[in-house]
Amino acid sequence: MIRDNSNAVRRTRYFLPTLKETPAEAQIVSHRMMLRAGMVRQASAGIYSWLPLGLRVLKKIEQIVREEQNRAGAQEMLMPTIQSADIWRQSGRYDDYGKEMLRISDRHEREMLYGPTNEELVTQIFAGEVRSYRDLPINLYHIQWKFRDEVRPRFGVMRGREFYMKDAYSFDLDAEAGRVAYNKMFVAYLRTFARMGLKVIPMRADTGPIGGDMSHEFLILAETGESEVFCHKAYLDMEVPAEGVDYGDHAGLADIVRRWTSEYAVTDEMHDPAACPVPADKLIAARGIEVGHIFFFGTKYSEKMGARVAGPGGEEVTVEMGSYGIGVSRLAGAIIEACHDEAGAIWPESVAPFQAGLVNLRQGDDACDAACEDIFAKLRDAGREVLYDDRDERAGVKFADMDLIGLPWQVVVGPRGLKNGVVELKRRAGGAREEVSIESALSQIMDRSAS
Ligand code: P5A
Numbered sequence: 001m002i003r004d005n006s007n008a009v010r011r012t013r014y015f016l017p018t019l020k021e022t023p024a025e026a027q028i029v030s031h032r033m034m035l036r037a038g039m040v041r042q043a044s045a046g047i048y049s050w051l052p053l054g055l056r057v058l059k060k061i062e063q064i065v066r067e068e069q070n071r072a073g074a075q076e077m078l079m080p081t082i083q084s085a086d087i088w089r090q091s092g093r094y095d096d097y098g099k100e101m102l103r104i105s106d107r108h109e110r111e112m113l114y115g116p117t118n119e120e121l122v123t124q125i126f127a128g129e130v131r132s133y134r135d136l137p138i139n140l141y142h143i144q145w146k147f148r149d150e151v152r153p154r155f156g157v158m159r160g161r162e163f164y165m166k167d168a169y170s171f172d173l174d175a176e177a178g179r180v181a182y183n184k185m186f187v188a189y190l191r192t193f194a195r196m197g198l199k200v201i202p203m204r205a206d207t208g209p210i211g212g213d214m215s216h217e218f219l220i221l222a223e224t225g226e227s228e229v230f231c232h233k234a235y236l237d238m239e240v241p242a243e244g245v246d247y248g249d250h251a252g253l254a255d256i257v258r259r260w261t262s263e264y265a266v267t268d269e270m271h272d273p274a275a276c277p278v279p280a281d282k283l284i285a286a287r288g289i290e291v292g293h294i295f296f297f298g299t300k301y302s303e304k305m306g307a308r309v310a311g312p313g314g315e316e317v318t319v320e321m322g323s324y325g326i327g328v329s330r331l332a333g334a335i336i337e338a339c340h341d342e343a344g345a346i347w348p349e350s351v352a353p354f355q356a357g358l359v360n361l362r363q364g365d366d367a368c369d370a371a372c373e374d375i376f377a378k379l380r381d382a383g384r385e386v387l388y389d390d391r392d393e394r395a396g397v398k399f400a401d402m403d404l405i406g407l408p409w410q411v412v413v414g415p416r417g418l419k420n421g422v423v424e425l426k427r428r429a430g431g432a433r434e435e436v437s438i439e440s441a442l443s444q445i446m447d448r449s450a451s
Contacts, residue, residue, distance in 0.1 A: 007354075008380035011389045015052050018401050028224040030336035031156030033345050037404050039332070046153025046161030053405065054332065056353035058164065061331045062143055064195050064350060065166045072188035072247050074139040074168050079121050081145050085111035087120040091304050097209060100148045114147035117210070119301050119323055122169045126319070127307040133173045133317065136309065137181055141168030143328060155224070157329045158289070158337075164329035170322045173311065175298065178320035182214065182296045183253040185324040187241050189218050189292050190260065194240040196331065197348030198291070198338055201235045203265045205293065210323060212297025217267070219288030222337035228268035229288040232278050235263060289334045296322040339429075345406030346429050349448075354385040356445050357407040359399070361414035363392045371413050371423070371438065378442055403428070409445050 017038045025042075026032040034040045039054030050058055066076065082104070088094035094101075102114040115121070122140055130138065143166045153161045170181035186202065193200035198220045205217035219229055241256055264278045267288070276283065301307070302319045311317040327334075339346045347353065356379060360372045372388060379386040387407065389398045395414075402410050412424040422435040425444060436444070 005380070007383070007385040008376060009354075009387055010376075011387065011391050014387070016405075017051070018404060020400075026156065028155050028158070028337070029340060030158065030224070030333035033336050033340060033404065033406075034156055034333060037345060037406070040157060042156075046150060046159070048157055048160060048162070048329075053353050057332050057335075057347070057351055058329060060351040060353075061196065061335075062164070062166075062328050065192055065326055065328060066143065068188045068192040068195070069141050069166065069168060071191075072139075072184045073137075074141045074185075074188075076142065077140050078142045079115075079118050079125075079144060081115055081147070082112050083115045083118075083121055085113055087124050087305070088113065091120045091123075091301055093120070093209070100150065102147045102149050115144075116146055116148045117165075117323070117325075118142070118144075118167055119169065119210070119321075120305065123301045123305045123307050123321070126169075126171055127302075127305055130171070130307075130309055133309050133311050136319070137170065137172045137177055139168055139170040139181060139184075141166060141324075155226075156333055158333040159226070160329065163327065166326040166328055168324040170324070171302075171307070171319045172321075173309070173317055173319065175320050178296055178298070178322060180250050180253070182294065182322050183250070183257045184247055185294050185322070186216065186257050186260070187245060187247070187253055189294065189324075189326070190240050190256070191243070191245070192326065193218060193220070193291060196335055196351050198335065199236060200291065201229070201231050201265050201288070202260055203229065203231070203267055203288075204261070204270070205267065206269075207295055207297070210293075210295050210297065211300045212295045212322075214296040216261070216294050217290050218292035218294075219267075219290050220334055220338055221284070221286045222289050222334065223287055224337050225287035225289040227288045227290060228271075229266070229284075229286055230268070230271045230276065230278075231265035231284050232263035233282045233284055235265060236284075289330070289337060290327070291331055291334050292324075292326045294322065294324040296320075340406070343400070344404035347406045347408060349408050352385075352408050353405070354387040354407050355379075356384065356386045356409040356411060357402045357405065358386055358388040359395075359402055359410060359412045360388070360390055361395050361398070361412060363390060365415055367418050368413050368415055371418055375411060375413070375423075375438060375442065379445070382446055384446065409448075411441050411445070 019036045023035045040048045104112045172178040200218045202216040205215045207215045299318045308316045362368045376388045410426040425441045426433040
């Protein structure tokens, strides 16, 4: 068996270019911290390279999204980033999309584009393959890079030009079944964001260039959010559906969606202080970051692109569609906006790049080196993710870097403690520290973090 050691790394062998100085171009905390913690580097305006540490976070977010999509019955596929202009002409969006669309022509002068979204392409695939109502419902998704030539790319990965999105597309025989598909995604979204440690609030929203008459944006509250939001405090305590939620129980799903849409929750353009039904002491007025957006648009694309199936009586039925987006790369920034302090990120366990950081306070000291090697090997062999700061650096530098990177656990090994048989175990969230034996430190990390 080939051993994959990518989950246990030594800082001296790891490409992790942290910065002491705050980069001048970064206006918000997540952008500053992602640059300082060596997660991303800007390639050009609104376009980023993901360095090893950042990529670990991106992959964790992606995997949670994937698991919850699969659980809700969506099927993963992968469509290309480059699309032909023809299908966008067919849907009528080629001209509508305007300057946000990056248009390209190939060597044969054929008009191509870098996909800003995939309604057209997935509808074309469906129309070419599915013939009968018996094959419905279908929900297809992919997790793929998108490009939108935003006028003002800003805030790092939060509003990029190139960004990573999960986009799902549902196909159903009638509007009622389409509503079930919508509810499934709604519930999956509540679970997805909760697993990332986020409190998310679904708000009724404008449908913009995607279209349709039913849509919800999923927002998290954060001071640096681009949208101003108003919602009932009740949202903060609403119960998120459990892992075992039954996606076959359509009435149960509708109940959950009803509960989560029953209270007041709007973005500023829809808020009228005079008409707001929520008393001031129960109203949250805050800023929000849109991390997901779901749409039901019926036959908008299926009509124009010929996505029809034979219905139960042999009649032709144009299928009802919805689309469901999650900003996977935006989430890396959004989670930092929601979870940080002055020193750095505070990653929730589920998306942390590593579970534990190991700090050797005296590199080169036999006892410290041996204890660190022992802890490192034990965590690695137990399949835990660990970053060992084995650099010959001052303690202050190592502490500052570990806090900046924001791993859930820190194990600090120094000569004085070792004489008494202890190391320091620190929780990044809350900052609690205790002196414990190596065994106790290991068992706490292993018990508390998922393998
Ligand atoms: C839904 C899936 C759509 O594109 N078509 C397919 C629909 N919706 S959306 O709201 O326009 O985008 C979905 C999510 O993608 C994220 N997002 C971005 N992230 C980073 N930079 C951007 N420029 C950007 N634009 C959109 C958001 O999280 C959004 O909710």
